[in-house]
Amino acid sequence: MDERLIELLSQNKGEFLSGEEISRVLNCSRTAVWKHIQSLKELGYTFEAVPRKGYRLIGEPDRIDPDTLRNRLSTRVLGHQLHLFTDVESTQDIAHELAGKGAPEGTLVIAERQNSGRGRMGRIWHSPRGKGIYMSMILKPEIPLPLTPQLTLLTAVALCRTIRKLAGVDAGIKWPNDLLIGGRKISGILLESSAEDERLINVVAGIGISVNLAEEDFPEELRKVATSLMMEAGRHIDREELIALFLTELEELYGLYQREGFSPIKSLWEALSVTLDRQVNVRTPKGNVEGTAVGIDDMGALMVRMSDGKTIKLYSGEVGFSAG
Numbered sequence: 001m002d003e004r005l006i007e008l009l010s011q012n013k014g015e016f017l018s019g020e021e022i023s024r025v026l027n028c029s030r031t032a033v034w035k036h037i038q039s040l041k042e043l044g045y046t047f048e049a050v051p052r053k054g055y056r057l058i059g060e061p062d063r064i065d066p067d068t069l070r071n072r073l074s075t076r077v078l079g080h081q082l083h084l085f086t087d088v089e090s091t092q093d094i095a096h097e098l099a100g101k102g103a104p105e106g107t108l109v110i111a112e113r114q115n116s117g118r119g120r121m122g123r124i125w126h127s128p129r130g131k132g133i134y135m136s137m138i139l140k141p142e143i144p145l146p147l148t149p150q151l152t153l154l155t156a157v158a159l160c161r162t163i164r165k166l167a168g169v170d171a172g173i174k175w176p177n178d179l180l181i182g183g184r185k186i187s188g189i190l191l192e193s194s195a196e197d198e199r200l201i202n203v204v205a206g207i208g209i210s211v212n213l214a215e216e217d218f219p220e221e222l223r224k225v226a227t228s229l230m231m232e233a234g235r236h237i238d239r240e241e242l243i244a245l246f247l248t249e250l251e252e253l254y255g256l257y258q259r260e261g262f263s264p265i266k267s268l269w270e271a272l273s274v275t276l277d278r279q280v281n282v283r284t285p286k287g288n289v290e291g292t293a294v295g296i297d298d299m300g301a302l303m304v305r306m307s308d309g310k311t312i313k314l315y316s317g318e319v320g321f322s323a324g
């Protein structure tokens with residue numbers, strides 16, 4: 001019914017169709033018409049509704065088209081197994097499930113909306129329909145389990161390069177893997193790994209990017225700390241193009257990492273970092289640490305020099321910037 005209603009309204013785009021006319025053509029009650037209009041609104045369609053005139057379709061949701069995306073891919077492996085969903089709880093759950101069933105490396109899960117998008121440190125990832133990119137990539141690197149944080153940094157570098165190239169914005173990486181523009185978060189990465197007997201089986205790299213959100217699309221509490229590519233670049237960003245370019249960057253860096261190890265990735269990360277040489281306040285599972293961020297080590301840990309001159313290594317945490 002939703003499909004037929006969309007077809008009818010699209011054929012008459014720009015024109016009003018009365019509830020009565022719609023119910024006659026589609027052979028259903030006026031209440032049913034109203035209910036379907038509501039469910040289409042949930043899917044991102046916008047209407048003008050005027051008493052005695054009826055409904056007029058004014059906007060259709062921005063959707064990632066799988067064929068367009070496939071045509072744009074220039075990767076050898078990444079993204080060739082593509083699973084695109086309209087509504088999910090979290091793309092991470094689906095990717096883990098697929099990986100458990102033997103999905104190959106490079107399998108990509110994308111959703112138009114997530115109802116329980118997961119962030120780092122137990123946070124929620126705000127995932128409104130059609131406005132962002134919410135995707136999870138299955139990787140199967142042959143590396144020791146303790147080295148998986150290196151992949152988080154690698155993913156952040158790939159994403160930062162993509163965003164800079166495509167949107168021409170000055171994005172930087174806040175340790176370990178938040179992308180910021182002008183101090184506001186534009187993207188986050190959540191790496192989850194599965195292991196057996198201390199052996200890494202696979203990694204699910206979850207990537208959330210605020211692409212075409214306007215300020216009002218963010219909940220009040222995020223408005224001062226988050227931004228979107230559209231807000232920063234001043235134009236609508238093509239999500240298929242962004243995903244395709246990101247996969248190219250990721251495949252290139254992943255290949256480099258497999259051939260030459262972490263060292264070149266580390267240098268690229270350092271060059272894009274907005275954390276190093278700054279006074280930081282890091283909230284870690286073991287308490288707060290204050291000092292100067294002086295570098296990252298080969299495991300991807302952040303090295304912080306404290307006021308007593310000692311340097312400590314942090315393996316997880318949330319970086320805040322202190323004055324000075």
Ligand code: BTN
Nearest residue numbers: 090117118119120135188206208
């Ligand atoms: C963070 O910065 O806290 C990480 C956010 C990661 C969000 C992405 S959106 C796609 C994937 N699915 C999820 O549930 N989370 C990740």
